[in-house]
Amino acid sequence: MSLRQIRRKIRAWGRRQLYSFFSSLGTLLSHRLGTLMTILVLGIAMVLPLGLYVSVKNLRAIDLEREEWGTITVFLQLGAGEEKVKTFAGRIGQERNADVVTVSPEQGMEEFSAVSGFGQAIDMFEENPLPWVLQVTPRQVENEKFEETVADLGAWLEGQDGVDLVQVDYKWLKRLAGLLELGDAFVTVLTVMFSLAVVVVIANTIRLDVASRSDEISVLNMVGAGNSFIRQPFLYSGFWYGLLGAFLALLLLNLSMFYLQRPLTQLLDAYGNTFEVMGLGGRGSLLVLLAGGVLGFLGAWLSVRRYLRQFRLEDPPRRS
Amino acid sequence: MSLRQIRRKIRAWGRRQLYSFFSSLGTLLSHRLGTLMTILVLGIAMVLPLGLYVSVKNLRAIDLEREEWGTITVFLQLGAGEEKVKTFAGRIGQERNADVVTVSPEQGMEEFSAVSGFGQAIDMFEENPLPWVLQVTPRQVENEKFEETVADLGAWLEGQDGVDLVQVDYKWLKRLAGLLELGDAFVTVLTVMFSLAVVVVIANTIRLDVASRSDEISVLNMVGAGNSFIRQPFLYSGFWYGLLGAFLALLLLNLSMFYLQRPLTQLLDAYGNTFEVMGLGGRGSLLVLLAGGVLGFLGAWLSVRRYLRQFRLEDPPRRS
Amino acid sequence: MVTFEHVSKRYSGNVNALQDVSFHLDPGEMVFLTGHSGAGKSTLLRLILMLERATRGQIVVDKRNLGKTPSRLAPRIRQRIGMIFQDHKLLSDKTVFDNVSLPLMIAGMRYPDIRKRVRAALDKVGLLSKEKSWPLMLSGGEQQRVGVARAIVGMPPLLLADEPTGNLDPELSEDLFVLFRQLNAQGVTVLVASHDLALIRAMGQRVLVLSHGRLVDDIPACDVGRLRP
Amino acid sequence: MVTFEHVSKRYSGNVNALQDVSFHLDPGEMVFLTGHSGAGKSTLLRLILMLERATRGQIVVDKRNLGKTPSRLAPRIRQRIGMIFQDHKLLSDKTVFDNVSLPLMIAGMRYPDIRKRVRAALDKVGLLSKEKSWPLMLSGGEQQRVGVARAIVGMPPLLLADEPTGNLDPELSEDLFVLFRQLNAQGVTVLVASHDLALIRAMGQRVLVLSHGRLVDDIPACDVGRLRP
Ligand SMILES: Nc1ncnc2c1ncn2[C@@H]1O[C@H](COP(=O)(O)OP(=O)(O)OP(=O)(O)O)[C@@H](O)[C@H]1O
Numbered sequence A, B: 001m002s003l004r005q006i007r008r009k010i011r012a013w014g015r016r017q018l019y020s021f022f023s024s025l026g027t028l029l030s031h032r033l034g035t036l037m038t039i040l041v042l043g044i045a046m047v048l049p050l051g052l053y054v055s056v057k058n059l060r061a062i063d064l065e066r067e068e069w070g071t072i073t074v075f076l077q078l079g080a081g082e083e084k085v086k087t088f089a090g091r092i093g094q095e096r097n098a099d100v101v102t103v104s105p106e107q108g109m110e111e112f113s114a115v116s117g118f119g120q121a122i123d124m125f126e127e128n129p130l131p132w133v134l135q136v137t138p139r140q141v142e143n144e145k146f147e148e149t150v151a152d153l154g155a156w157l158e159g160q161d162g163v164d165l166v167q168v169d170y171k172w173l174k175r176l177a178g179l180l181e182l183g184d185a186f187v188t189v190l191t192v193m194f195s196l197a198v199v200v201v202i203a204n205t206i207r208l209d210v211a212s213r214s215d216e217i218s219v220l221n222m223v224g225a226g227n228s229f230i231r232q233p234f235l236y237s238g239f240w241y242g243l244l245g246a247f248l249a250l251l252l253l254n255l256s257m258f259y260l261q262r263p264l265t266q267l268l269d270a271y272g273n274t275f276e277v278m279g280l281g282g283r284g285s286l287l288v289l290l291a292g293g294v295l296g297f298l299g300a301w302l303s304v305r306r307y308l309r310q311f312r313l314e315d316p317p318r319r320s
Numbered sequence C, D: 001m002v003t004f005e006h007v008s009k010r011y012s013g014n015v016n017a018l019q020d021v022s023f024h025l026d027p028g029e030m031v032f033l034t035g036h037s038g039a040g041k042s043t044l045l046r047l048i049l050m051l052e053r054a055t056r057g058q059i060v061v062d063k064r065n066l067g068k069t070p071s072r073l074a075p076r077i078r079q080r081i082g083m084i085f086q087d088h089k090l091l092s093d094k095t096v097f098d099n100v101s102l103p104l105m106i107a108g109m110r111y112p113d114i115r116k117r118v119r120a121a122l123d124k125v126g127l128l129s130k131e132k133s134w135p136l137m138l139s140g141g142e143q144q145r146v147g148v149a150r151a152i153v154g155m156p157p158l159l160l161a162d163e164p165t166g167n168l169d170p171e172l173s174e175d176l177f178v179l180f181r182q183l184n185a186q187g188v189t190v191l192v193a194s195h196d197l198a199l200i201r202a203m204g205q206r207v208l209v210l211s212h213g214r215l216v217d218d219i220p221a222c223d224v225g226r227l228r229p
């Protein structure tokens, strides 16, 4: 083949691509309501895994304020001096990478009388009978290793001089572990289901699209269109469906987040800290759009390939 | 019209119905893969609201062990006699419909020394300085009214003779309220989304079905078929789609529940009580199947009606 | 049976398919309709079948004024007319038998009766052996004859045929026209649009000639010899 | 250009559409193909277009042995053949212009060239005024002529026509056959399946006669007078 011929072929190929591109757009636009409905279905199918993902992401972030679950209460021996206690607390903070809150015997007594509500009892003590107490919370631990870390730290603390008793609230830890396992199981079930849903919805849409245009395909086949020429507009359609579906999903996601922001903030205020709901972010959104387009393309490809087979002639038997 | 004519007409109508019924079944069976995919999409769309419903139902049931959140601690005045305390506790149980646990000063001191870990402190008291304590938990309260009920009960208790201090753990109550509000918001968002999804999926499926058979419709129209004759097979198809989709949804739901049973049980064990995961039950399942069929029928009706319009001639202008 | 009075039909895009057409068909008459391609023959037949509404004028079919008939009654009118379409209009996902039985299914007839009638109709067009075939497995002429069978299976009092011999060889074309004459002899009113002037001349029946939407000639049976291409 | 050697085609359901058919068309020849309805004419044309494979025998088109050509090369063969289908095969959701331009789009031609060629082809069949219409808005004959325009727009070296005059009036039929002869004079090999014996006789070209799948006659141009229904 001469260079000129090759160049001509490439140009012809480009023109065919352009034709397919515009033809697919034209089809989508000429069936406006149908396109809209398909995109709606796709958007809903896609918003669910996204919503799940964002929820888990936010839950993980909430978990991080784990004073709730993972605080270890350390009772020091009676009569420890303030200086020594502060040094010890500093050492824990540095060596074991943990937040330490010290509670002096006086603070303890105040709290005790406040909680128990019998202030008059205090007067009966000539000397404060309470020890120094340290509340120790590990910092920057990954959620998965959290239980382990707390148990470790507890054991270490027990071995230190001047420590009378170490109390780890395992009840809450067990709950957390159960909750996380449950969440993981949920994520597995739902992710499998939704991935299936997205693939099936796109493949089914393109399948019905192809079926409703089977006459067109058969005519194209008869007037000499190659498989790629026939396939192309459907692949573009699939791409558009996927892209627009992903776009709608992002829209729905952000709307939902907006709607959920108030009760979420309220809930988190009750937990005593303010919290910004995290979305997908710009890069995440771009990725979702891309994934939508690619998924649509793939779904269309699967459907069309299956369908085109019926126009295929058997090939002649190969001779060796 | 004579009776015989009427009877003949009714018979003809019945035969047409039979024809439509079998024709719709035949169409579904002849496109097996397509039918399967459609049902898969519908099943997935339907399993989501169902799963949500079942989850909420089970969560509500877990909430019922609300000692966790709603217990009121009542400190009685020092020196109250055991007899009087027990009578008071019985009165609360009866009049206010609440569970009451009495803690004697001795039990209180034991607990105190156990929790605080300084047993030696006990020896210092000549007389036990702790009062009688009652732990009061309301029984059989609906979740929505729970906060209110607890506040009420607290106020009532405060007004009673011999009561020194009433402590309601509002921090947990606020969390519970926040959680419930969040759950409600979620339910609203998801329910709206999924109802939309089910309707749109069915309408879209039937729409594409109708579009891919538009030739058939136009031919039927030309050879004298009335609108109802043309519409009938599609309505039956819609019904089948909906019914089978609902069936698949129930299947998926039960599978998921089976898969989630183990981690759920584990979690609930951590909460200290055994718990049977509740499904939809026989009547609920029947209702879901029925709803699926009806929804399918409706979706088909909407789609076909819209589509048939294009074969309608304008009517002649009415003269008055 | 069919009366047109000053009927015009204008399609969107300023196409005047029919202009001021008037004629009358008596019950039991057999008439041919001819004219160049695009003259308006199919349009005329579609108006009788109520697939379109006339833009102007009055059409009376079977004593019913179509202009005043609401569209919901159109199926009832179509059920009393057998129409052979120019492009066959068969359902490709139904067998030949099911295609032909459609009008009877629509009428809600009993299945044994349907069976008898459909097989009789297929026999008349020589396709009894193909009753279980699919339309796509038939030759062009065979498809056309299935369309004929579907049109006559309901024994309608009015039979319209749009170019029914376009895909038939001369022998079959003649057979078909003979079949039309037989039906006509049994009292069916027959209106056939056709290009086959030789055959029309041989049949010796009244001929309507359309040209550019106008009825330019109405040749009585005795005078059919003057029909020229 | 086209050679059949002992070709048989058997469809599923034990239909022997073609049996032991042998003939040869030289490049630049113009040949008619006739035979009763269901004789196998369309089947023969479909075999040349590689829409079906022969059950037995050998077909050579344009020096290519179709029996040994893998199906992925079929489009390339079809692009060099213009085919007029018995049932037009137009795309109803594309305008007349777009329908006719399909073969050129597939070839990836530049748009200005496409425009020029399509309008020339439409002009040849007398439908330039309908270029923006939709196929469903055309009369049967007009649709058929759009099919003709699509077949000739790519200037293929081989032109196949399956009953191209079924929906045309005598005048247009003759015009079309004259157009075929013009193309033939420019070097295009033409094979036309038709029932119109009168017109075939008038054209005075070689005629192949099929009957029940067998090639029963091959009448040379000089002897066409003996063609009888
Ligand atoms: N739906 C439509 N919209 C616009 N124009 C139409 C429509 N249907 C037909 N026409 C035009 O009306 C004219 C008459 O069409 P008609 O089908 O009645 O012709 P005909 O006599 O049946 O021709 P043929 O013998 O080719 O079938 C034609 O020019 C055609 O293009």
Ligand SMILES: Nc1ncnc2c1ncn2[C@@H]1O[C@H](COP(=O)(O)OP(=O)(O)OP(=O)(O)O)[C@@H](O)[C@H]1O
Pocket (backbone or CB within 6 Å): C136, C137, C138, C139, C140, C141, C142, C167, D011, D012, D013, D015, D016, D017, D035, D036, D037, D038, D039, D040, D041, D042, D043, D044, D086
């Ligand atoms: N796909 C198919 N499957 C089975 N039988 C078929 C198929 N296509 C055609 N036939 C049969 O093969 C025979 C020849 O068909 P073909 O279409 O070649 O006839 P033809 O000569 O074109 O007839 P016509 O003039 O009526 O168009 C017919 O009897 C037809 O029923």
Ligand SMILES: [Mg+2]
Pocket (backbone or CB within 6 Å): C041, C042, C043, C086, C162, D139, D140, D141
């Ligand atoms: Mg016509």
Ligand SMILES: [Mg+2]
Pocket (backbone or CB within 6 Å): C139, C140, C141, D041, D042, D043, D086, D162
């Ligand atoms: Mg044929």
